[in-house]
Amino acid sequence: xxxxxxxxxxxxxxxxxxxxxxxxxxxxxxxxxxxxxxxxxxxxxxxxxxxxxxxxxxxxxxxxxxxxxxxxxxxxxxxxxxxxxxxxxxxxxxxxxxxxxxxxxxxxxxxxxxxxxxxxxxxxxxxxxxxxxxxxxxxxxxxxxxxxxxxxxxxxxxxxxxxxxxxxxxxxxxxxxxxxxxxxxxxxxxxxxxxxxxxxxxxxxxxxxxxxxxxxxxxxxxxxxxxxxxxxxxxxxxxxxxxxxxxxxxxxxxxxxxxxxxxxxxxxxxxxxxxxxxxxxxxxxxxxxxxxxxxxxxxxxxxxxxxxxxxxxxxxxxxxxxxxxxxxxx
Amino acid sequence: xxxxxxxxxxxxxxxxxxxxxxxxxxxxxxxxxxxxxxxxxxxxxxxxxxxxxxxxxxxxxxxxxxxxxxxxxxxxxxxxxxxxxxxxxxxxxxxxxxxxxxxxxxxxxxxxxxxxxxxxxxxxxxxxxxxxxxxxxxxxxxxxxxxxxxxxxxxxxxxxxxxxxxxxxxxxxxxxxxxxxxxxxxxxxxxxxxxxxxxxxxxxxxxxxxxxxxxxxxxxxxxxxxxxxxxxxxxxxxxxxxxxxxxxxxxxxxxxxxxxxxxxxxxxxxxxxxxxxxxxxxxxxxxxxxxxxxxxxxxxxxxxxxxxxxxxxxxxxxxxxxxxxxxxxxxxxxxxxxxxxxxxxxxxxxxxxxxxxxxxxxxxxxxxxxxxxxxxxxxxxxxxxxxxxxxxxxxxxxxxxxxxxxxxxxxxxxxxxxxxxxxxxxxxxxxxxxxxxxxxxxxxxxxxxxxxxxxxxxxxxxxxxxxxxx
Numbered sequence: 001x002x003x004x005x006x007x008x009x010x011x012x013x014x015x016x017x018x019x020x021x022x023x024x025x026x027x028x029x030x031x032x033x034x035x036x037x038x039x040x041x042x043x044x045x046x047x048x049x050x051x052x053x054x055x056x057x058x059x060x061x062x063x064x065x066x067x068x069x070x071x072x073x074x075x076x077x078x079x080x081x082x083x084x085x086x087x088x089x090x091x092x093x094x095x096x097x098x099x100x101x102x103x104x105x106x107x108x109x110x111x112x113x114x115x116x117x118x119x120x121x122x123x124x125x126x127x128x129x130x131x132x133x134x135x136x137x138x139x140x141x142x143x144x145x146x147x148x149x150x151x152x153x154x155x156x157x158x159x160x161x162x163x164x165x166x167x168x169x170x171x172x173x174x175x176x177x178x179x180x181x182x183x184x185x186x187x188x189x190x191x192x193x194x195x196x197x198x199x200x201x202x203x204x205x206x207x208x209x210x211x212x213x214x215x216x217x218x219x220x221x222x223x224x225x226x227x228x229x230x231x232x233x234x235x236x237x238x239x240x241x242x243x244x245x246x247x248x249x250x251x252x253x254x255x256x257x258x259x260x261x262x263x264x265x266x267x268x269x270x271x272x273x274x275x276x277x278x279x280x281x282x283x284x285x286x287x288x289x290x291x292x293x294x295x296x297x298x299x300x301x302x303x304x305x306x307x308x309x310x311x312x313x314x315x316x317x318x319x320x321x322x323x324x325x326x327x328x329x330x
Numbered sequence: 331x332x333x334x335x336x337x338x339x340x341x342x343x344x345x346x347x348x349x350x351x352x353x354x355x356x357x358x359x360x361x362x363x364x365x366x367x368x369x370x371x372x373x374x375x376x377x378x379x380x381x382x383x384x385x386x387x388x389x390x391x392x393x394x395x396x397x398x399x400x401x402x403x404x405x406x407x408x409x410x411x412x413x414x415x416x417x418x419x420x421x422x423x424x425x426x427x428x429x430x431x432x433x434x435x436x437x438x439x440x441x442x443x444x445x446x447x448x449x450x451x452x453x454x455x456x457x458x459x460x461x462x463x464x465x466x467x468x469x470x471x472x473x474x475x476x477x478x479x480x481x482x483x484x485x486x487x488x489x490x491x492x493x494x495x496x497x498x499x500x501x502x503x504x505x506x507x508x509x510x511x512x513x514x515x516x517x518x519x520x521x522x523x524x525x526x527x528x529x530x531x532x533x534x535x536x537x538x539x540x541x542x543x544x545x546x547x548x549x550x551x552x553x554x555x556x557x558x559x560x561x562x563x564x565x566x567x568x569x570x571x572x573x574x575x576x577x578x579x580x581x582x583x584x585x586x587x588x589x590x591x592x593x594x595x596x597x598x599x600x601x602x603x604x605x606x607x608x609x610x611x612x613x614x615x616x617x618x619x620x621x622x623x624x625x626x627x628x629x630x631x632x633x634x635x636x637x638x639x640x641x642x643x644x645x646x647x648x649x650x651x652x653x654x655x656x657x658x659x660x661x662x663x664x665x666x667x668x669x670x671x672x673x674x675x676x677x678x679x680x681x682x683x684x685x686x687x688x689x690x691x692x693x694x695x696x697x698x699x700x701x702x703x704x705x706x707x708x709x710x711x712x713x714x715x716x717x718x719x720x721x722x723x724x725x726x727x728x729x730x731x732x733x734x735x736x737x738x739x740x741x742x743x744x745x746x747x748x749x750x751x752x753x754x755x756x757x758x759x760x761x762x763x764x765x766x767x768x769x770x771x772x773x774x775x776x777x778x779x780x781x782x783x784x785x786x787x788x789x790x791x792x793x794x795x796x797x798x799x800x
Contacts, residue, residue, distance in 0.1 A: 050443030053398055057435045060405045064428045067408060071420020078409030078416070079729040085410060086739045089403045090746055096399035097750055100392045104757045143417060149735045289421035290496045297425045300432055308436040315440045318451050328447035 004288035006298050007069035008277065011062050016266050018058035020171070020259055025052045027172020029095055029120025030165065031191055032113055040183060041113055047179040047323040049099055054312050056092065066277075068297050072143050072287035073277040080138045080145040081130050084152055088126035095119035121165060128164030131269070132157025132206075136213045140281045156213050159206045166199040167262050170242070174255035177245070179323050189246050192254065196239050203235075203265075216280040220272050231268040235261055333733035336725050339411035342740045344710075346403055348703060349747045353397030355702045358472055358517065359524025360390040361465035367551070368461050372454060378547045385544070385766040386528070389758060391446055396750055398439075403743075405431075411736070415717055415727035421495050422488055422503055423478050430474035438467035469517065476516055480509040482718050483709065484577045507577055511570040512709075518563040519705065522665065523698025525555035530695025531762060533688040544766045546682050549691070553672040553681065560669045564662060578719060580640040581712030584651035586626060587615065588636035597622035597634045601656065605648040610638060646714040654707030661701040668694060 025048040035041050067074045078085060098116035102109050129152060136156055139147030173191035176184045210217050221228060238261040245254040277284040288294065319328070364383055371379035405427065409416045441463040449457050487502030488495055497503055529552025535545035575582045587600040589611050598617030606613050623632040637645055668690060675681045682688075717724040 050447045053442055054436065054439035056398070056402065057431065057439045060402055060435060061428075061431045063405050064424060064431050067405075067416060067420050068424025068428045071417045071424060074409045074420060074424075075413035075417035075729075078406060079413045079731050082410055082729075082731050082735060083739075085406055086742070089406060090742060092402060093399035093746065093750075097395055097753070100395040101753055101757065104392075104760065144413065144730055146730075149731055289424070290491075290494070292497050292500070293421040293425055296497070296500050297428050300425070300429050304432040308432065308440070311440045312436065315443050318444055318448050328450070 003291050003294035003298065004069065004284050007065065007288070007294050008274075008284045010298065010301055011065050011069070012270055014058050014062035014065060016263065018055070018062060019266050020262060021055035021058060022052075023168045023262060024048075024171040024175040024255075024258075025055055026095075026120045026124045027168035027170065028175060029117055029172070030124065030169050031172050031176070031187075032117040033121070034191070035187060038109060038113075040187070042327065043180060043184065043323060043325065044176060045099070045102070045113075045116075046327050047176065050319045050328065051315060052096075052099065054315060056096070065297060065301075069289055069294050070277050070284065070287040071289050073282055073284075076138065076140055076143065076145050076278050076282065076287075077134070079149075080147060081133055081152060082149050084126045084129045084133065088123050088130070091119045091122035091126065093119075095123065124165045124168045125161040128161030129153075129157045131164065132160030134279045135160065135210055135217070135272075137216075137280055138278060140278060156206070156209055159202060159209065163199065163202040163206050166195055166202055167265065170195050170199060171255075171258045171262055174242075174258035178252050178255040181322050181325055183325075188254075192242050192245050192258075196243050200236075200239055207232075214280065217272055224271055227271050228268055231264045231271070234264040235268075238264070333737060335731060335733045335736055336728045338733055338736035338740060339728050339731070340724065342736060342743060343407055343411055345740065346400065346407060346743055346747070348706075349751070350397065350400040350404060351702065351706055352699050353393045353400065354468070354472070355520045355523050355699060356393045356527065357390065357397050358468040358520035359522070359698070360386055360393070360527070361461075361468045362521055363524045363528060363551075363555075364390060365458075365461045365465040368458050372458055378543055381544050381766045381768075382528075382547055382551070385761075387446070388761055392754060392757060394438075394442065396754060400747070400750075409729070411729050411731070412717070412727045413729035415722060418495055418722055418727070419482075419718060422481060422485075422497055425500075426474050426478040426481070426504065430471055430478075434467045434471035434474065437470065438464050441467070472517055472520070473513055476513040477504050477506070477509050479709075480512050481506045483512075483574075483713055484508040485718055485721055508570075508573055511566065511573050515563070515566045515570050515705075516702075518559055518566060519698065519702045522556060522559045522563060523702060525552045525559060526665070526691075526694050526698045527696075528552035529556060529691050530693075533691035534695075534762070535765070536682055537685065537688050537692065541765050541768075549682060549688075552691075553669070553676070556665065557669040557673055560662070560665050564666060567662070578712065579635070580637070580644060580646060581651060581708070583635055583637040583639060584646050584648045584712055585655040585708060586622070586634055586636075587612065587617075587648065587652045588622075588634050589638055589648075590636045591638050593622065593634040593636060595623065595631045595633050596620045597626065597632065599625055600652075603648075603652060605652065607645070607647060607649075610642070644715060646712050650711035651708055654704045654709075654711060657704030658701045658708060659704075661697050661704070664694070665697065665701070 028044055028048050032041055032044060035044065063074075066077075095116050098112050098119065102112040102116065105112075132154070133152035136154060138145065139151060170192060173188045173195065176191075177188040180188065211221070238257045241257050242254060242261070245257070248254055273279050275283050275285075277287045364386055367379050367383045367386070370376070371383060408423075441460040444452055444457065444460040445464050448460065452460070481503055484507040486506040487497060487499040487504075489498050490496070528548050532545045532548025532550075532552060535541045536549060571582065587603045587605065588597070589605075596619065598615075598619050599621035600612075600615050600617035602614070602616040603612045604614040605611075620630065622634055623630055626632070626634045637648060671687060671690075672681065675684055675687055713719055715723050715725070717727045
């Protein structure tokens with residue numbers, strides 16, 4: 001049985017959910033910088049406070065499945081991406097505690113909000129840079145990282161970082177339209193119409209550059225052009241649709257469209273990286289742990305993930321509908 | 331300056347994990363405490379329980395938040411600082427932690443939102459279930475993480491094939507020889523920590539004559555739980571001592587502070603030592619005569635085995651192990667004394683009116699945290715020089731990351747975590763100063779218990795409504 005493939009699908013599943021779910025709440029965090037009124041910022045925060053913790057757990061899930069099923073790649077990738085990962089963790093930490101801290105003091109809330117927004121933005125940027133660093137290639141010697149810790153920092157990876165930041169902000173804006181009351185509508189609309197052109201520009205440049213930076217990506221394009229072409233078409237369609245989101249009568253469709261946009265991007269990246277687990281260097285079968293370890297994790301995952309999805313959905317359902325203007329206690 | 335990446339990676343891990351464990355210890359204990367209190371409230375309809383619940387929920391939420399974000403760091407740190415450990419042990423440890431995420435983290439995260447913000451949306455009973463689910467999540471989480479850590483202490487169920495670690499029996503990996511002793515020890519430690527927190531804050535209010543009914547209930551709940559728990563904890567600790575003596579003699583040799591293969595007879599029980607690892611002797615030692623023989627060898631003239639029984643290159647650093655153990659042990663003795671005094675005063679009906687006892691309780695507020703840290707220092711430094719006892723040495727586990735990079739991220743962690751701790755302590759201070767919200771007035775204003783059930787967000791609104799005039 002091809003257990004490493006199943007384990008890799010599990011990592012991919014967890015990562016996709018992470019990007020979509022934490023993507024919007026990191027995005028809401030970044031957008032906090034652009035809202036001057038504290039009451040409105042409270043409202044934006046209220047929309048994500050009950051569920052952010054669960055969203056972030058998918059990142060831990062992806063990391064530990066990688067650790068359990070592909071220890072070789074876990075041990076290569078983390079030293080290689082040491083700096084952006086640590087900065088991301090610090091940023092996620094800062095923004096995580098802000099959820100609690102900002103409710104504690106009225107008078108300093110403005111400062112905590114800036115810290116929260118900057119933390120969210122840095123975390124998003126670092127995730128994009130991690131992606132960029134993987135796409136541009138990691139120096140592997142034997143089963144260990146053989147390069148320097150600063151290898152990740154290139155204009156290309158920075159460009160990827162900004163692209164991801166934009167994508168998350170678009171998700172965040174869509175979420176605010178979906179969960180926010182009317183006071184957030186025009187804000188969300190302005191955010192989406194400003195961000196989409198920037199995103200298209202960044203994404204386009206990054207895509208073209210990646211063909212120069214990483215020859216392996218050219219090969220993937222030759223091989224899977226139909227797949228990748230379709231995904232890019234889906235992304236462009238959603239970008240166009242989102243530009244006219246103001247005309248949408250439903251408050252949910254813009255968010256859905258943003259989700260599809262980002263999901264298409266994530267799937268595209270997976271098409272590019274597959275069948276490697278350390279991009280273009282180590283295939284997933286070469287990094288896998290023994291099959292008993294894989295099976296143990298997979299059995300648990302198959303048994304538990306449906307339950308997890310069930311009560312995670314329940315948690316969202318409890319807080320369904322528009323976020324109350326006066327917070328969840330009113 | 332010549333920096334060693336190994337030392338720095340270890341320092342960074344030690345720092346981040348030390349900081350982290352403070353918060354889960356509180357969360358495990360407080361989650362259980364909150365579940366009990368909410369249950370009592372539902373059963374008795376006594377509003378003081380609700381007041382206690384709301385007060386501690388605030389503090390729990392903050393501690394839990396810090397625990398979550400510092401915990402995420404750890405799930406990456408195996409790879410960041412100890413890539414070779416990750417690659418070697420991933421097949422055995424990885425799945426245990428994956429199960430922790432699957433069965434515990436999601437459970438906690440899913441129901442935490444409802445526990446904190448959902449009272450108005452789901453009603454009392456479902457809310458109580460959510461609290462129980464969060465408490466259960468913390469216990470499951472502790473089970474897996476203790477299993478993983480115990481596997482590193484007493485590895486089992488694996489084999490080496492072509493230089494690779496292969497699991498041959500999962501049950502033996504999970505249920506390794508020390509797991510079921512160390513797990514109840516940690517859980518009892520967490521509940522003790524919470525009990526002393528609750529009793530300490532209650533005593534503080536009683537001494538100030540503020541919030542008397544709330545304070546009495548807190549002291550009563552706290553001291554009841556400590557009295558039950560400390561007896562169990564001392565017993566579990568004693569059994570665990572025997573288990574570790576069998577599996578990791580080097581750790582227990584270091585923990586007692588003796589060097590010679592056989593100590594003098596009768597052996598003293600050391601309280602203070604200045605060990606010299608190079609010379610393999612104590613430069614200074616202060617102890618109680620005969621007590622070592624009685625406690626450790628269970629006879630008047632028994633001898634105790636010293637660290638020289640372990641080859642020099644496989645010895646842990648005695649000072650760290652010894653003082654980790656002593657901190658835990660001494661605090662446990664004081665806890666035991668406090669629990670006995672509490673029972674006596676309760677029998678005499680002077681539990682709430684004995685100032686010296688209340689002052690001791692206030693002093694003991696953070697005692698559980700320090701005892702837990704001491705215990706973990708004993709466990710982790712005593713395992714050295716191994717990262718997986720008998721299988722992989724710590725020096726062979728380190729990542730190929732340069733020392734300067736490790737040093738800079740270590741400084742970043744220290745700065746940020748200091749900020750977290752400062753903010754946490756300041757906010758706790760403010761919550762304590764503000765005191766619990768008086769239930770009676772709330773119920774009058776809103777005429778519904780549902781509205782009485784409010785969290786930190788309430789303060790913002792009360793502030794806004796009162797500050798509206800400004």
